[in-house]
Amino acid sequence: MLLERIYDEDLSQAGYFLGCQQAGEALVVDPRRDIQVYLDLADHHGMRIAAVTETHLHADFLSGTRELAAATGATVHVSGEGGEDWQYGYAAERLHDGDALTLGSLTVTARHTPGHTPEHLILLVTDGAVADEPGYALTGDFVFSGDVGRPDLLDEVAGAQDTRFAGARQLFASLKSVFLTLPDHVQVFPGHGAGSPCGKALGALPSTTVGYERRFAWWAGHLAADDEQGFLDELLDGQPEPHAYFARMKRQNREGPSVMGERPVLRELTAQELRRGMEEGALALVDTRDVAEVHRGTVPGALSIPALGQAASHIAWAVDPETDDVELVVLAADARRAAEYGDHFVRVGVDRLIGYVTSLDALETAAPxxxxxxxxxxxxxxxxxxxxxxxxxxxxxxxxxxxxxxxxxxxxxxxxxxxxxxxxxxxxxxxxxxxxxxxxxxxxxxxxxxxxxxxxxxxxxxxxxxxxxxxxxxxx
The missing domain is CATH 3.40.250.10 (Rhodanese-like domain)
Incomplete structure (x- = not known):
């Protein structure tokens, strides 16, 4: 059995590549849209990506499920749970509670765990070469290291009204009926780490176990005492403020993110091309220097994205691709660095990076x-x-x-x-x-x-x- 975690430090998001080496088949769970990392893993291990799935309709990043399936021919599996209002809007195989996928000796079983979202699934993995019961759980936004998924995002970003209370009760029930029925040895691999706004107390550890969470998680005492109200009160208090772009992510993930296919190579623009494009309103410069340098002078009208490590979230604060059709030009040392920014941008659906400039020397600048x-x-x-x-x-x-x-x-x-x-x-x-x-x-x-x-x-x-x-x- 192979199980690899692919972690995006920018969005504190984890996806997973798992499969059976003997059969040469792999399943990717919760992929991001810049898919080369999964293709490289498959090539490195001599495996074929046979299936792609996701644990739920994400709000914090744009899913790469359709992108990866289009590139590999993999079968897409998504949740069919949650009721009519929470169905995916594109063609895919539907997974319901208890449904299983088989990859050689591996069995991946879906369990419905509503609470964070109505359609949420976790995936229990059984390595049939050595065991006849699950040893691993890919828990998405249901259980994290030290925390559980917040149930209020539908109110905060999807326009729902007071669904947080029903979601919190569902989460309490899902913990009792699914998570806490698993053996203590089951290893838990969550969909997010510390820094994600999908919970308020996420740990930085990449994994945990059912037994550790049963004993030490903040919610464990409430479950042991069957204290639903105490659980609800503590869960809903002090959740972090979600970003505005989460509403777009939720909607686009439900409808089905557009498939980019092979992305064009970024080209280096001249200062004259950039100047003319900005004057016409067709181009926007993304200044990637640190704050102190920008304060000494930047191109008027330029956006500021001071850190590559946070470029995905920051560009989604600064550009709304549904209302702004401007094309982006990034300040970068070379084409390779510019492409790194492009990878971060597409994770939040900002797909219109067309090129780069390496210097502002030939452009008029002013101190903001x-x-x-x-x-x-x-x-x-x-x-x-x-x-x-x-x-x-x-x-x-x-x-x-x-x-x-x-x-x-x-x-x-x-x-x-x-x-x-x-x-x-x-x-x-x-x-x-x-x-x-x-x-x-x-x-x-x-x-x-x-x-x-x-x-x-x-x-x-x-x-x-x-x-x-x-x-x-x-x-x-």
């Missing part, structure tokens, strides 16, 4: 608006400021913010502009914790026509300055 903590009050007092905006999460804002600041997280600013003052109302001063998220959000707003000034050092810088002011004013 930045104000120091000391100058903040002077700028607010001059009458031209419409809003001081904290783009951190709600929980961060509640724990302490700059007096008078409103809150709208960086992942929502582009999509909730009805909560911002009109563009003509005046400048918006923005901040996050250290400046990284703020750079992404402020550049997106500038491209959308807002007059944005970033707070230098963001909240951390302001807090240090404020503490210094208080210390200086204290009696000797």
């Amino acid at each position: 608006g930045v104000v120091s903590p000391e100058g903040l009050e002077h700028l607010r007092a001059d009458g031209g400021t419409a809003l001081l905006l904290d783009v951190r999460r709600r929980s961060e804002h509640a724990a302490g913010t700059i007096p008078g600041a409103a809150q709208l997280s960086a992942g929502k600013v582009l999509f909730r502009r009805d909560e911002l003052p009109p563009r003509e109302a005046g400048r918006v001063i923005t901040f996050c914790q250290s400046g990284l998220r703020n750079a992404v959000a402020s550049a997106a707003l500038r491209r959308a026509g807002y007059d944005v000034v970033e707070l230098e050092g963001s909240y951390a810088g302001w807090a240090r300055w404020s503490a210094g002011q208080k210390e200086a004013a204290a009696p000797a």
Whole structure:
């Protein structure tokens, strides 16, 4: 038996490649859209990808199930559970509770585990060469290392009303009727790790066991005492704020993500081509330098994606491909590096990266608006400021913010502009914790026509300055 975890640090997402070496057949579970990693694994192990499946309709990334099936001829299997409202909208084999897939000596059995979503499945893997019962569980967003999947995303991103309570009860029931009936030795391989907003206390460990979670997970005591209400209260309290693009992911994954096929090779653009394209509104530059470099000068109207390791989530904050048909050009050292950005972008359905530039030297640049903590009050007092905006999460804002600041997280600013003052109302001063998220959000707003000034050092810088002011004013 072969079982390999493919982990995306950007989105804290895990997919799995498993199969029978003797039969030469493999199954891929929860793949992302840049599929070369799965093709390379199949080639390395001399295996054929015979089937592709996913545990549920994802909200945090765009599924690569159809992409991989189109490239390999694999059969697609998706959940047929959850009722009429939660059926996949494209042709595929449907899996119901108890259905099994066979790959040589391996048997992969689907179990319906509603709660995170109504259609959610986990996959129990039996290695028939050595055992006659499951030894492994691919749990998707049902059980994580140290946590369980949140049941409130349908309310938060899919427009449902108060489904979180029914989902939480379903999750409690699924833990009792499925997960806790498994033997302690069963190894658990979840769909996400630490940093994912699909839960609030996800561990960084790549795997766990049923026995460990039964004994040490926060929810275990509630299940042991049959304390459903205590479980619901603790589960629903303090869940992290989801990003606005999750609604698009959920919808596109249900309808069936478009199949890209072989992606075109990115080409290097000249400064003249980029300048003309930006003037015509056909192109947008993605400035990939760090925040300090961008503050020294960037091309007006450029987006800011300061870290490749977070490029997928950040580009989904800055571009809505359903309403913005602009083509993207990335600042990158070479074609290979540009292609890496393209891989991250397609994981969230931003497919229109066409090329790259290696330098801004031949382009006109300007420093974006930045104000120091000391100058903040002077700028607010001059009458031209419409809003001081904290783009951190709600929980961060509640724990302490700059007096008078409103809150709208960086992942929502582009999509909730009805909560911002009109563009003509005046400048918006923005901040996050250290400046990284703020750079992404402020550049997106500038491209959308807002007059944005970033707070230098963001909240951390302001807090240090404020503490210094208080210390200086204290009696000797």
